[in-house]
Amino acid sequence: MDASAAREPIHLVVNGRARDLAVEPYALLLDVLRDDLDLKGAKRSCDSQVCGACTVLVDGLAVSACTYLAVEADGRSILTVEGLAEGESLHPVQRAFVDAGAVQCGFCTPGMLLTTRALLDENPAPTREDVLHYLRGSLCRCTGYRKIVEAILAAARARGQASAPARVE
Amino acid sequence: MSRRAPLRVVGQPVPRVDAVEKVTGRARYVTDLVLPGMAHAKILRSPYAHARVRRVDTARAGARPGVIAALSGADLTWCDPYFGPAFRDRPVLAIDVARYEGEPVAAVAAVDELTAAEALDLIDVDYEPLPAVSTLEEALAPGAPLVHTGEPLAGHFADLATLRPQPGTNVCHRFQWARGEAAAALAGADLVLEDTFRFPPVQHYAMEPHAALAAWDETGALTVWAGTQNPYSVRVELAKMFGVPLGRIRIVVPHLGGGFGSKTYAKLEPLTAALARATGRPVRLAASAAEAFQTVRRCSARVSVRVGLRRDGTLVGVTCDADYDVGAYADIGPRVVQKGTYTATGPYRVPHVALDARAVYTNTTPGGAFRGFGVPQLAWALESLLDVAADRLGRDPVDLRRQNLLAHGEEFAPGDTPIDGKLEESLGHAAQAIGWTQTGAADRGRGVAAMLKASVAPSVSEAIVRLHADGSVAVLASAVEMGQGTRTVLAQIAAEVLAVPVARVTAVPPDTAITPYDQTTSSSRSTTMTGRAVQMAAEDVREQLFRVAAEHLGVPARELALADGAVVAAAGRLAYPEVLAIRFGMSGGELIGRGVVAPGRTAAPLGGSTPFWEMAAGAAEVSVDEETGAVRVERYVSVADVGRAVNPLLLEGQDEGGVVQGLGHTLLEEMVYEEGHLLNGTLLAYRVPRADDVPRALECRFVENADGSGPFGAKGAGEGSLIPVSPAVANALARLTGVRLRDLPLTPERVWRALRARGSR
Structure with missing residues (x-):
């Protein structure tokens, strides 16, 4: 060409x-x-x-x-x-999506995961309202979003716990 | 002994077997696949709703560098260019006439997508616009322009042999069914209500657009990697089209990025295979999301229902006249119409019934299967009218429904399966969870609705289970993984029977050269039908294990059981690899089990008895902004009668998704046509629910009485949660505001106008 x-x-x-x-x-x-x-x-x-x-x-x-x-x-x-993952070890956001049942067909999942990563980098302790606002540009037609929102909040909590000892040190 | 042991895997919220591949981006969908020498295709679509195609000149496009083939309908002389599951009324590319805006008229295959797209501009089409019909009213008017003038060829479904197009009209099928004397019953009823309700055309918007990749090999065999819910139906269509035996066509189905019915039956596969044949290369056709709006939609409907009740609330008769707009080609629309209409009376005991439904062609995107399959349109009407009846009789809507519900074991229709669930429990749980009997806030309204749906019948599922020499298990079945979790559920079923961890089971993706026949992944049937076939196949393996072990251990097979990947007896245990080594005398070989579920035809009204009844209830609590008319669903509870939740986590996800998809057509979604032109055929203009549209409290529960015909007492689910949403929300709105809406979606404008017409209270 x-x-x-x-x-x-x-x-x-x-x-x-x-x-x-x-x-x-x-x-x-x-x-x-x-x-x-x-x-x-x-x-x-x-x-x-x-x-x-x-x-x-x-x-x-x-x-x-x-x-x-x-x-x-x-x-x-x-x-x-x-x-996102480090080797075979899933990123906490990936782990949270698996555990919460936030994955169905999987087509929205990569975008959802990266959107979540960006949200948590920007706002490590988002409220439910923060999450809902952030997801306005992320559609899912399978899950009804509830488990995705739960996964994001769980990932934030997990990250908060993981980083808490680091702050203590 | 352990055959009655408590379930170990079935009933557990096992994580999806494909979750890790999906969160790491490794899961493969059709458009992720690449073949050497693969060409890319694009479709030229009709700009007219109805036009004679006088001439298509592809010469300039075909001569463009990088273009490998450019085809029009007239070029398809070397195959049978028609397809369609009900009627073979749809050409691969328009032949002589284009019947809707967006119909494929020509196609180009080129070295890359951009070259193909640019070549479309070089195709000259001479159209003669024709008068179009884009609404039911226009299509049914005397002297209306006809969408189809010839007699269509029959499709490939035995149960649609009764299809009756009405020559000289746009009615492509009429379904009538009656029981008792409806007219007399209504004449004698204490209260008769009649009203007409409308359900809009809506788009599935599975996030993965339609796609196919086709390649013919050197032996003349065809392989198509397709995002389809029905690999075996696609195979039949392609075999007819190209005159090739079924065994030489292979349909491989990777992950689907959602289906919801939009990927049932052949869609892009015929065109892709034709292009691959014409080019002698593998061809990929990846449609856009906007093209999905030009491929299939839900059948819109206008439904007039009359209900007659005695003063005490007993339903005595129902008549239903339903017109479904099936668009320009039948697709599976006629079956949507008769399946939907068949249960027009919902889950209620109605002695006198007269149903009359028509499938009507219009010059719009073809209507096909969409989650609920014709039932949401009619439940919208009946469940709305039941609340009006309750109001008129001074009855509580929950009590009125409860009084009329069909009981477990009761006949729905002569010859069909008796009712196999206890919907009164679902309705009760839904009412209780929404706080039905408690006083709510003054600015909130509550409403309920219920549903009943038949699954496809007769239908066939076959499965093979292979126990390998290392004790691992492969499940071969053709239920398509489209997000619902069927691979996980089938793996759980095999793991349960064969007493191995789910991680030791592989559910092989559908491939018609490898995985055995399954009719369709739709109609909420896979867990019940395919799952039962897998259970039987695994039990077949278990019996083989018992035979070998019984002989070896010298104990009767009835004293054996399976546990932790071994045959166990009082005398000792034999791990599966040992059993196989005994059986084959070496460390190879495998045990192969087979399961077939094929209930066959019956005297039921639709030709086969439903394998189960899908039943659910929903309860909504809503608020409304009287200034703007915006309705907000604050809380929603769905309760489905599922027999047994094989995987409660996946099932909850299914039902949550169903409720939110239902909220789409209840509050937001409608494909808007103006004179045959679709005005909002993109995601920019067509609004589907977002995360912030979901009720703050959304709860999906299940009633589990192990009374289903599927494995371990399971029955189908996944559509039921969607169906009560519209009437539950509208009933809540009516109880809150006193306004009754008959047309979906309940847009702010419609609600605001209704509130204004009602006046202030």
Whole structure:
């Protein structure tokens, strides 16, 4: 394709690993992650920043990768669902979703997990209202949300307990 | 001995077997799959609700670099281009006529999605717009333009052999059923109420859009990786289409990102397979969420119900005239209509009944299966009218329902399964949990509703259970995992019978080349039917273990039991690997068990007796902002009669999701058409429930009497919680405000207008 002539070089750090890529100027971050980097965790659904299924963190901020140009991510650090766990050890947010039964079809799950990670980084002890507000950009059609909200609150509590001794020291 | 031991795994809130793969992003859905040489497809869709397609010129598109094939309906001369489970009335690509806005007219396969999308612009279509019908009224008017003019071909369902299209009209099927003398009963009733209710067309919005990946191999066999709830139905459609034996078509189903009925029967698979054939390459067709609005929706309905009661509250007769809008192609709409209408009288004892329903074609997105399958439309009408009746008779709505509920063991209809649950318990629990008899806040209203639904019948499920040489177990069954948790439940059932941990059981994903026949993953049937087949297959393995061990230990098989992965007897124990080593004389081989559930046809009105009755009750507490008309559901309780909750955590999740999906069509959702054009066919314009729409208190409970026909007394669930939501909320609103709404959704505008019309109190 002649468009390849117009590819732009970008440098990303994805899940802690440096990546140098050449992408079309119109390439979406979601497609670059899924097709070029084979990170299939982020999902495509609404194409319009409504559903949150494609949510990834760019420099710690939750963004919709379906409407985010890959070139805009140049020089930035990206976290996808594949980067949440440390080895085989689940991140507390992942653990909470499993334990609370907050996963059904799983299509919204990667976006929900990263949205939760961003929320808890920003607000380590959210109220239920905080969680509901934060989830306005994250749809789920299976669960009815109740168990997702419970999982997020449980993850916050678990994190609070985990970090409490650290503060004592 | 241990055959009557307490259950070990069944009944426990076991975590999903696929939870870790899903939270780590490793779970694979169709669009995550990549094949070497894979081409990407895009669809050109009709901009008209109804148009003659005079000519489609794909030459320029086909010549574009990177395009491998461009097809129109006229090109499909090398296959049978029609499909559809009820009538084969739907062409893969429009042939001569496009019957709804968004109907596929042409398709391109190219090296990448962008190239394919750009090539669509190079396709020239010569349309002649035709008059369209986009509402039931327009479609049923005398002299209305006809959506279909020819006689459609029969589909592949034996139980739909009675389909009756009415030539010269837009009625594609009519279902009538009567018992007793309804007219006379109503004439003699002390109170007769009649009203007409409307249910909107709504979109499933399974978050994973429809997708398929098809490849023909060098032997002429076809494999399709499909996001489908019905791999075996898709296989039948493709076999007919391409004239290939069933055994040479393989449908593989990875994880589904939600279904809710939207992925029942063939959707994109025929077009994808045709493109793969035309290109000689694997082809992936990944639709967008917006295209789901152009693929399938719930059948909207206009329902007129008359109920007759005696002064003491006894129901004596019900008539129901229901028109369902099935859109431009029948899909499974005719069965939605007859299944839904069959239980129009709900879970109540009604001696005199006359039902008359029509499936009506319109020039809109085809209507098909959606959680509840025709029942929510009618429960909305009946359960609303019952509250009006209670009000007129000065009766408590819960008491009036309780008085008329069918009892356990009672006949619903001649020849069908007797009632297999105790709905009075569900209704009682729901009323109690919402505080029905307690005085509530003045600004809150409470309402209840109940439901009854038949499952598909006759139907068939088969399963294979393999016990491997290391004592691990594989369950081969074709129930599709779409979020409901069927892989987990089937693994639990096998683990229970064979006394191994769930972690030692693998539920193999559906693959028609490997996993045996299962009719469909829908109708709340998998736990009952597929689950029973798995239980039987596991029991078959257990009997084989007993035979080998009995001979080896020299004790009668009846003195043996299974525990902790071993055959145990008073004399000692043999771990499964030892039993297999004894059986085969080496460390190989496996025991294979088979289970078949096939109840067959009966004299029941729909041709087969329902394997179970799905029953549930719901109770809502609502508030309303009188300034804006906004209704808020503050509390909601669902209680389902499930026989046994094989996995209470998963079941609770199912029912919570069902309630919230029900709140969608109750308060928010409607696909709005104007002269055949869909005005809100994207997620930007079509609002589904968000987390902050969920009632602050949402509680899903179960009644468990182990009275189901499924494994360990289970019966189907997952649709029941959705169905009472609309009438429960509207009944609560009526009790709070005195206004009775007949059209869903209960938008602020509708409620505000009704409040204004009522005047101040």
